[in-house]
Structure formats: C-alpha cells, structure tokens
Amino acid sequence: MLKQQRAAHLLRRLEELYPETPIPLDHTSPYTLLIAVLLSAQCTDVRVNLVTPALFALADTPEKMMHVPVEEIRAIIRPCGLSPRKSAAISELSKILVEKHGGQVPRDFGLLEELPGVGHKTASVVMAQSFGVPAFPVDTHIHRLATRWKLTSGKNVIQTERDLKRLFPRDSWNKLHLQIIFYGREYCTARACDGKFCLLCTELFAKKPSI
CATH class of the missing domain: 1.10.340.30 (Hypothetical protein; domain 2)
Known part of the structure; x- marks a missing residue:
C-alpha cells in the first residue's frame, strides 16, 4: 500500500475497532x-x-x-x-x-x-x-505506531504531528489520536509487535505470495 492508502485503511479499521473513544483521564472540567x-x-x-x-x-x-x-x-x-x-x-x-x-x-x-x-x-x-478544537496530540504510543506504520519518518513528535495532520482529515484528528493510543496499548505494544504480528500491521504489510 502507498502511504495515503495505509492512512485510509487505518482510519476505517480504527473506527471499526474503537467507535467510542472515552477520554482515559478522569476529569470533570x-x-x-x-x-x-x-x-x-x-x-x-x-x-x-x-x-x-x-x-x-x-x-x-x-x-x-x-x-x-x-x-x-x-x-x-x-x-x-x-x-x-x-x-x-x-x-x-x-x-x-x-x-x-x-x-x-x-x-x-x-x-x-x-x-x-x-x-x-x-x-x-x-x-x-x-x-473540541481540532488537534492531534502525539504521545509516545502515537509516535511509535506512526513510525511503525510508515506514516512518518519524523525523528520527533513535532514532525510526526505535522505528517499525521497532512495525512488524515482535520475532522478525524480528535478521535483518531485516541483510537491510535487505544490500539497501541491493546495490540501493538512496543514488545508484543515489531510491525509484523498485530492485526493492523498484518493487514498493512503482509506480503502477498509470489505466483
């Protein structure tokens, strides 16, 4: 897949996996x-x-x-x-x-x-x-997965944020950053997956058998 195709695939699949995105930090204001x-x-x-x-x-x-x-x-x-x-x-x-x-x-x-x-x-x-202002907060989970999914070559979170904002629709940012965090914590952790084993990494990068 090309980068834009990977981004579109991730947007669709993450919405299927995490249609609801409760804010992980408890707060009242x-x-x-x-x-x-x-x-x-x-x-x-x-x-x-x-x-x-x-x-x-x-x-x-x-x-x-x-x-x-x-x-x-x-x-x-x-x-x-x-x-x-x-x-x-x-x-x-x-x-x-x-x-x-x-x-x-x-x-x-x-x-x-x-x-x-x-x-x-x-x-x-x-x-x-x-x-509700569109933003794309990038933490270590998002930086790690964006790099793993080859959505950015950024060496820091600043460049990663810029690249992700270019790839994904503005109206998706607030929800998507939580969806990526949830997925990174549940499936694509730093130790459990090296870009080959989890559900989305497999879908994005599985090599088709030669004919």
Missing part, C-alpha cells in the same frame, strides 16, 4: 483535565486516575488550588513521579489562571503553552477534548 494531563507525563493514565480523586477532593478549581501548600500537593501526587516539578507547576498555573484568566482555562494554544508545566501535547489534549 477543563481545569481538572489540564491537571490530569500534566500529571500523566512519564506516568500511566491508570496511576493518574488513582491519584486525582484525592487531589480534586482537596481542590478542583484554580481558586482553591492556589491556596493549597505546594508540599501538600506534592504529597498527594508523589506516585505520579516528578512530584517536585509537577506540584510547583500545578500551584503556579492555578495562580496564573486566577490572576490573568479569570479562573478559566484559556481556549488558546499559545496561552495554554505559556502556563508552567504545559507543553504542546498537553495543550493539544485540552483543546481537543475540552473545547
């Missing part, structure tokens, strides 16, 4: 999603979902969180890793949201990326899942 995504850096969604109930019971708005001592935030989120940096970022971004944005998470990539601890991927998740 753009703010709680922002915090959950920040915590998910170098941490599993499962672990984040175990930690956030206690954190959000303590403070689930920036107005409340800005008054929580950083040490108290750090104690709760320690299981997520990188707790000194993440707790400081949560505290500081909460203050900025209150002081500069009226306590609201801004619906703007640039303003989100100005917040402490918020990179492009985190901003993209919030824009896509909280505000």
Whole structure:
C-alpha cells in the first residue's frame, strides 16, 4: 500500500475497532483535565486516575488550588513521579489562571503553552477534548505506531504531528489520536509487535505470495 492508502485503511479499521473513544483521564472540567494531563507525563493514565480523586477532593478549581501548600500537593501526587516539578507547576498555573484568566482555562494554544508545566501535547489534549478544537496530540504510543506504520519518518513528535495532520482529515484528528493510543496499548505494544504480528500491521504489510 502507498502511504495515503495505509492512512485510509487505518482510519476505517480504527473506527471499526474503537467507535467510542472515552477520554482515559478522569476529569470533570477543563481545569481538572489540564491537571490530569500534566500529571500523566512519564506516568500511566491508570496511576493518574488513582491519584486525582484525592487531589480534586482537596481542590478542583484554580481558586482553591492556589491556596493549597505546594508540599501538600506534592504529597498527594508523589506516585505520579516528578512530584517536585509537577506540584510547583500545578500551584503556579492555578495562580496564573486566577490572576490573568479569570479562573478559566484559556481556549488558546499559545496561552495554554505559556502556563508552567504545559507543553504542546498537553495543550493539544485540552483543546481537543475540552473545547473540541481540532488537534492531534502525539504521545509516545502515537509516535511509535506512526513510525511503525510508515506514516512518518519524523525523528520527533513535532514532525510526526505535522505528517499525521497532512495525512488524515482535520475532522478525524480528535478521535483518531485516541483510537491510535487505544490500539497501541491493546495490540501493538512496543514488545508484543515489531510491525509484523498485530492485526493492523498484518493487514498493512503482509506480503502477498509470489505466483
């Protein structure tokens, strides 16, 4: 298959496999999603979902969180890793949201990326899942599979994001990035498949027998 044919095939098959795409991180608002995504850096969604109930019971708005001592935030989120940096970022971004944005998470990539601890991927998740703005957040699963499926030759997530946005319809991005993540976790893991064994890799790259 040519690259565009592979992309079309993946779009169709992933929709068949994952017609519903619930957001993996538990949240109740753009703010709680922002915090959950920040915590998910170098941490599993499962672990984040175990930690956030206690954190959000303590403070689930920036107005409340800005008054929580950083040490108290750090104690709760320690299981997520990188707790000194993440707790400081949560505290500081909460203050900025209150002081500069009226306590609201801004619906703007640039303003989100100005917040402490918020990179492009985190901003993209919030824009896509909280505000419905087309975005294609690229995490390690998506980067790995896009490379494995020969959709990109990008050496980093920035190039991978650009290539995927060119290949797939804009109105598919928000759902598709979750579908790829779900598939990568369930079938095409880093260890279980080297591009030859899982369902979609077989469909994309199985060699036809010679006649």
